[in-house]
Amino acid sequence: MTGDARSWWGWGHTSAALDAAETEALVSRVAALLPGHDLTDHEPPDPRSLGVPASRVALPQSLAGLGSDDVVDRLGHARGKAFRDVVRNLQGDIAHVPDLVVRPRSEQDVVDVLDWCTASGTPVIPYGGGSSVVGGVEPRFDGPAVTLDLALLDRVLEVDPVSRAARIQAGVLGPALEDQLRPHGLTLRHFPQSFEFSTLGGWLATRAGGHFATLATHIDDLTESLRVVSPAGTGESRRLPGSGAGPSPDRMFLGSEGALGVITEAWMRLQQRPVWQRTASVGFTSYDDAVAATRAVAQAGLYPSNCRLLDPAEALINAGTTTVGGLLLVAFESADHPVDAWLDRALELLRDHGGTVLATRGRDGSAPTAPGDPDASQAWRSAFIRMPYQRDALARRSMLVETFETACTWDAFPAFHAAVTAAAQEAIGRVCGGLGVVTCRFTHVYPDGPAPYYGIYAAGRWGSTLAQWDEVKAAVSDAINAHGGTITHHHAVGRDHRPWYDDQRPAPFAAALRAAKSALDPAGVLNPGVIV
């Protein structure tokens, strides 16, 4: 394996996994937090020794050059990158491995593969970076399956500097996309935590949430038009800045999770790179005050690019900052004008609600202008990038480490948050003997409500962590449904959220979606089991 090889069982590049010193520091922090937990390291199995059955699928001669039946390739595409995926890989679970990984080189290849899958009745799973955390890329059904990996469709094809948009192929990973836009002085500025290992097509198909905490929070807001190949034909929507012509064709495919068609290209709205940036970290002595302060900023028409409220546990674990009531990281950016006035007004509002400014920083990374912890936002950002690697190291040591996310209105938030946290703590108590921590941060905030994102760190038992997590997840999902939240704000539905999604969506809408699926994919071969 080269230094840059992707891990088949866990997150990212094998070369970027925690080193010995990072692992030791992490393990000793966990030992202090959860004394008595068995931290034995369980190494991943050799994928070639797992006995993966031979492929049951043979492509026709005309497509044969596109397919791979290599065992490690197939195992690496068998599931996404959620905690439950990592655990199953670590335990050598080889259920539901795709028979072939097919890599189209052109849109015509996509058409030909879908034609063949439709004619032969072979299920096909569109695949971008494989960073799904909801079972979205997993052939969780009996019978053969083909994974359609769009990695070779990775080019920015056209840039329109006048309207500030670009036509981009769906299989491009985040860094390669930004590399191709940089010479034009433009950026998509969509930075999910999975940025390095997820693709434009995946973001569109899951309605991913990105960099901006307000306004353009979802990839939807950056989408001008889509080009989609379905078994029923290929369609492209008009490039328009806005349109009131009936239901939006783009909305039909945004969030369709590979069940209605394969997104091959999109025209995306771009921005100039920001030149002015100001960031502040603000501490609170009461969580209720911190929530009220965040709402005040969200409703003031200031629209910060970042507005992340970390509860005290999250601030401590991931930003190394001790607060009684929480830590708000707030930032403004612009390519056009200084943003000091916006930050100053936000800080005024935050102080009015009991906040204490711990530090501020400018675009040039100049020294902090206020006393206190100078680097809370930087510390949190670095931890943010390393989190999935830490998650993998802890999964090897029988920990439950996972997140779940949602959104609700501000009026509902206090009761909602209390109920969801209580459900998580009760479930941890039941399945992990109470050894665990629940954290919360807001990833995005709207004038009418926050998008809370919860973290669970709990002591599991080797061999049982999957079942333990599934119990916790079911308990919190039930609580989310019962108290008015969405089952997902940006992680998508996939297979894991289906029961709760089916419960939440209006019945006539579900019927219309099923009819759309039959019209676009009459043989039902596209990613069976997600959405419809």
Ligand SMILES: Cc1cc2nc3c(=O)[nH]c(=O)nc-3n(C[C@H](O)[C@H](O)[C@H](O)COP(=O)(O)OP(=O)(O)OC[C@H]3O[C@@H](n4cnc5c(N)ncnc54)[C@H](O)[C@@H]3O)c2cc1C
């Ligand atoms: C550590 C980590 C951090 C994450 N952070 C975020 C975050 O900050 N914000 C966020 O929104 N999500 C996040 N996610 C979830 C995941 O990264 C997103 O859902 C992402 O949009 C998936 O992109 P992908 O290219 O990896 O898609 P995949 O995982 O390959 O596929 C996801 C779904 O989209 C479908 N699909 C993929 N490409 C296409 C296509 N071209 N046409 C049609 N269907 C397609 C697949 O069939 C599947 O249903 C995170 C995941 C991990 C593991």
